[in-house]
Amino acid sequence: MRIFKFGGASVKDADGIKNVFSVLEKVGHEDTLLVISAMGKTTNALELVIKNYFEKSNELHSSLQDVRKYHNQILLDLFDDESHDVFYAVNSHFADLEYFLRSNKSPNYNFVYDQIVSYGEIVSTTIVSHYFNHAGLKNNWIDVRNFIKTNNNYRDADLDWEKTQQLISKGVKKKALNITQGFLGSDENNFTTTLGREGSDYTAAIFAYCLNAESVTIWKDVPGVLNADPRYFENAILLNQISYREAIELAFYGASVIHPKTLQPLQKKEIPLFVKSFLNPLLPGTSVSKGQDLEPKTPCFIVKKDQLLLSLSSIDFSFIMEENISEIFALLHQYKIKTSLIQNSAISFSVCLEDKFGNFNELKNILSKKFKISYNENVSLFTIRHFNKEAAEMVEKGKTVLLKQISRETMQIVTKE
Numbered sequence: 001m002r003i004f005k006f007g008g009a010s011v012k013d014a015d016g017i018k019n020v021f022s023v024l025e026k027v028g029h030e031d032t033l034l035v036i037s038a039m040g041k042t043t044n045a046l047e048l049v050i051k052n053y054f055e056k057s058n059e060l061h062s063s064l065q066d067v068r069k070y071h072n073q074i075l076l077d078l079f080d081d082e083s084h085d086v087f088y089a090v091n092s093h094f095a096d097l098e099y100f101l102r103s104n105k106s107p108n109y110n111f112v113y114d115q116i117v118s119y120g121e122i123v124s125t126t127i128v129s130h131y132f133n134h135a136g137l138k139n140n141w142i143d144v145r146n147f148i149k150t151n152n153n154y155r156d157a158d159l160d161w162e163k164t165q166q167l168i169s170k171g172v173k174k175k176a177l178n179i180t181q182g183f184l185g186s187d188e189n190n191f192t193t194t195l196g197r198e199g200s201d202y203t204a205a206i207f208a209y210c211l212n213a214e215s216v217t218i219w220k221d222v223p224g225v226l227n228a229d230p231r232y233f234e235n236a237i238l239l240n241q242i243s244y245r246e247a248i249e250l251a252f253y254g255a256s257v258i259h260p261k262t263l264q265p266l267q268k269k270e271i272p273l274f275v276k277s278f279l280n281p282l283l284p285g286t287s288v289s290k291g292q293d294l295e296p297k298t299p300c301f302i303v304k305k306d307q308l309l310l311s312l313s314s315i316d317f318s319f320i321m322e323e324n325i326s327e328i329f330a331l332l333h334q335y336k337i338k339t340s341l342i343q344n345s346a347i348s349f350s351v352c353l354e355d356k357f358g359n360f361n362e363l364k365n366i367l368s369k370k371f372k373i374s375y376n377e378n379v380s381l382f383t384i385r386h387f388n389k390e391a392a393e394m395v396e397k398g399k400t401v402l403l404k405q406i407s408r409e410t411m412q413i414v415t416k417e
Contacts, residue, residue, distance in 0.1 A: 004032060114192050227298050
């Protein structure tokens with residue numbers, strides 16, 4: 001079985017959905033499982049619904065209606081007959097969402113987040129599945145929450161591999177076209193969980209691992225994996241081949257084209273990963289597999305914006321020792337703040353942080369009781385794999401360098417514009 005993952009950009013409108021249909025006509029669709037994300041910027045729109053649910057109840061209805069209108073327009077563009085079953089199915093999903101908004105009693109933001117934001121994937125795959133059937137491509141729609149089981153760490157759930165393996169091995173139809181959702185799972189009480197933003201790639205890898213798939217293909221709006229984000233770097237180069245190890249390194253440092261959790265299950269079973277363009281599906285794209293680290297061998301640039309550079313020193317000028325550092329990391333874990341770079345000396349400790357859940361102020365208040373704190377907001381972290389002098393000079397040009405760290409293959413630079 002092959003696993004194909006299509007992200008939100010590929011199904012952002014009716015033309016996008018028709019293009020996915022065309023891709024399958026060109027590359028084949030038998031014995032294939034599609035993992036599909038929410039359409040376009042739906043996740044962001046549902047995050048606004050969640051924000052209004054907690055903070056601006058008078059704006060909740062209008063923000064939810066915006067999401068409904070967006071999907072309804074796609075339905076009208078795809079189907080001539082408004083009595084088609086898909087209209088009822090989509091309306092039923094939104095009715096379920098509205099019922100949850102009325103009846104929920106939990107004040108837990110992360111729990112509410114997962115229950116609401118999941119409707120993006122549910123509605124998206126419902127529309128795609130109905131359209132494919134309408135266009136003559138028979139398929140099997142499956143609810144991923146019946147297959148991927150996790151703990152209840154909402155918004156960043158951990159997988160129960162044993163249960164998930166059993167359910168997928170027994171429940172997924174072979175020799176058919178299957179359509180399911182990315183990003184989602186469920187806990188032991190069958191409440192929806194999510195695997196972290198951009199978790200649809202990980203979903204594809206989970207199914208591939210459990211089904212011993214022949215390959216995974218991530219379909220993007222770029223020709224493959226590039227050595228740099230073309231939004232920030234000119235003349236980005238297509239990488240033809242990357243080893244699992246190199247791809248894991250790039251993903252760890254923040255390369256957005258492949259989700260960090262995606263690669264390890266694939267590497268364990270040596271399942272090749274392809275990154276291809278849904279605009280030019282017959283081009284070879286990039287292959288990630290066992291073998292040569294990088295082809296062509298060239299510096300690779302990764303940039304993470306909106307980071308925090310936090311520096312701590314002891315109030316009494318004593319050394320920052322293992323006991324202090326372990327306490328700091330325990331707090332970072334507790335507040336779900338990701339560490340992207342670490343540098344310490346005898347009396348200071350600096351970390352570049354990603355505060356995706358908005359918990360930094362709470363953490364800062366706790367740390368300030370024991371440490372002297374200084375920090376810079378809205379900094380950029382540049383990582384250069386296989387760096388050279390020219391690559392470093394290009395990154396540093398016109399910027400204030402706050403911190404630099406160099407290892408054998410990797411240079412990291414924290415800058416302020």
